[in-house]
Structure formats: structure tokens, C-alpha cells
Amino acid sequence: MKTKMARNLPTQIVISLGNQIVSGQVAPGSVITSDVLEAQFGVSRTVVREALKVLHDKGLTRARTKTGTIVLERHEWNLxxxxxxxxxxxxxxxxxLVRDLEEVRASYEPWVARIAAKRRGSKDISVLTNSLKKMTDAFYQEGPQSEAIGEADAAFHQALLDATQNELMKRIGKLFIPLLKIRDDMVRHVVDDGDFLIQHQAVLDAIVEEDADLAEAAMKVLxxxxxQASTDARKKSPR
Incomplete structure (x- = not known):
């Protein structure tokens, strides 16, 4: 996944420090000072200040008066x-995070499907159908390793959220889309059949028929x- 930030000087520092903090190279409790960063990256204090503000906003660090910037524990990061x-x-x-995502999805996405079946419009059906077609075409034309499958899958689930016509649900669900893409990247290496396409089709069919009970049940199966696919992926690559 590519970073969303533009590659200016403050951003280069953010990316470098962000990677070091998240990977554990810079441990929680470590103190980072502006003087050290200025010397390390050969930049001005203004550039360092801008970079640190971004890291603060992401929950990775916090400024301490007369001390410097302290690296925070993982539970304080904006995950x-x-x-x-x-x-x-x-x-x-x-x-x-993918494991946590699966647990959260299991608790809310069947309800998303249920509401979508009750409130979907013709445009929602069109977007869902198009997303599933792209997923299917990518699978059969490019194979199960195609990145286009994950992109179409994310679009399908975003369309489900939109079909609920519930602004809060859409905003909450949208937070998980980046994680869904990681999950799809991970399972591409262990999924080699097209069962997931059948499961997505079952959800779509129920929503088209405005059958809320069936949509909820189909989503639970999916x-x-x-x-299971995520669990298998973790077993094959436990890193």
C-alpha cells in the first residue's frame, strides 16, 4: 500500500520515523529531539516541527515540554x-490488525447487508453489480493473485455501505476499507478457488430481491x- 502523503521534506521525515516507530526500531518511551532530527536529515527546525506535528496527529508521538518528543505505545496510535x-x-x-478487522466485520457487516437490502436504490444495485463483475473478470482473466480483485472487493463493500443510506454507518465502515485491502492482499496467496465470488453473488442477489433476512445470512457465510481464509494465510506466513 502506498502512502497517501506527498513526498516533500517533512513527509520524508514522517515516513522514515513512522516506519521506524511502527516496526519497533524506535521503541515506545524513546525521546526524539529536534536537534537530533535536524542533524540527521539536514533540515531546518521548521521542517522538523512540521514533521513532528504529523506524527503527533497520527498518535505515534507526543511533545513534552523541556524534554522533546516521546514515542507512544501502540495502543495510543491511530490504527x-x-x-x-x-x-x-x-x-x-x-x-x-486484520484479525481484529475480521472480528469487527462479523459484528457489523451482516447488519449493513440487512439495511442495504431494505434501502438500496437502482444506482446501488448497478454499482454492486459492476464491482462484482470486475472481481469476477479479474479472477478468471488474471488469476487469483490479481490485485484488481482486492480493489473490486473494496468497491463492493463500499457500495454496500452506501446502499444503507445511513451516514454514520457509511463513515464508520469507510474507516475499515484500508484494512480490507490489506486483508485481500494477504489472502490472495492462499485462495485459488472462486467460492468467494459465489458468496458475493449470494449477497447481491438477496439485496436485489430486497430480502433482508437472506442478505444478512449470506453476509455471515461470506x-x-x-x-477462514485469513486464518489460513496467517498459518502459511506467520510473520
Missing amino acids: LDPDVISWLQASGLGRE LSQAI
Whole structure:
């Protein structure tokens, strides 16, 4: 996953320190001073200040008067920030977040499907159908390792959120989309059949028929299989 930030000087410092903090190279409790960063990166104090502000906003660090900047514990990081997620993935620690994601999805996404079946419009059906078609075409034309599958899958689940017509649900669900992409990247290496396409089709069919009970049940089946695929992926690559 590529960082969302532009590659200016403060950003280069953010990316470097962010990766070091998330990977554990710079441990929680470590103190970072502006003087050291200025010398290390050959930049001005203004540039360092801008970079540290970004790290503060991501929950990785906190300024301490007369001390410097302290690196925070993981539980204080913004784990839904796209860049933090990217750094976790690069360090091999994104799998722990994927496990947490699967548990959260199991509790809310069946309800998303249920509401979507009740409120979806023709445009929602069109977007869902198009996303599933892209998923299917990528699988059969490029194979199960295609990155396009993950992109289409994320679009499908985003369309489900949109179909609920519930602004809070859409905002909450959107937070998990970056994690869903990591999950898809991870399971591409262990999934070689097209069962997930059948499961997505079952969800879509239920929503088209406005059958809320069936949509909820179909989503539970889809998520159950997704959890199994993630578990298998972690076993094959435990890093």
C-alpha cells in the first residue's frame, strides 16, 4: 500500500520515523529531539516541527515540554490512519490488525447487508453489480493473485455501505476499507478457488430481491469464509 502523503521534506521525515516507530526500531518511551532530527536529515527546525506535528496527529508521538518528543505505545496510535496501516503492513504487523478487522466485520457487516437490502436504490444495485463483475473478470482473466480483485472487493463493500443510506454507518465502515485491502492482499496467496465470488453473488442477489433476512445470512457465510481464509494465510506466513 502506498502512502497517501506527498513526498516533500517533512513527509520524508514522517515516513522514515513512522516506519521506524511502527516496526519497533524506535521503541515506545524513546525521546526524539529536534536537534537530533535536524542533524540527521539536514533540515531546518521548521521542517522538523512540521514533521513532528504529523506524527503527533497520527498518535505515534507526543511533545513534552523541556524534554522533546516521546514515542507512544501502540495502543495510543491511530490504527485506522492509512499511513500507519501502510507502515504496519510493511513491517509485517498488519496481520494482527486484520484479525481484529475480521472480528469487527462479523459484528457489523451482516447488519449493513440487512439495511442495504431494505434501502438500496437502482444506482446501488448497478454499482454492486459492476464491482462484482470486475472481481469476477479479474479472477478468471488474471488469476487469483490479481490485485484488481482486492480493489473490486473494496468497491463492493463500499457500495454496500452506501446502499444503507445511513451516514454514520457509511463513515464508520469507510474507516475499515484500508484494512480490507490489506486483508485481500494477504489472502490472495492462499485462495485459488472462486467460492468467494459465489458468496458475493449470494449477497447481491438477496439485496436485489430486497430480502433482508437472506442478505444478512449470506453476509455471515461470506464473512465466515473470509475469516477462514485469513486464518489460513496467517498459518502459511506467520510473520
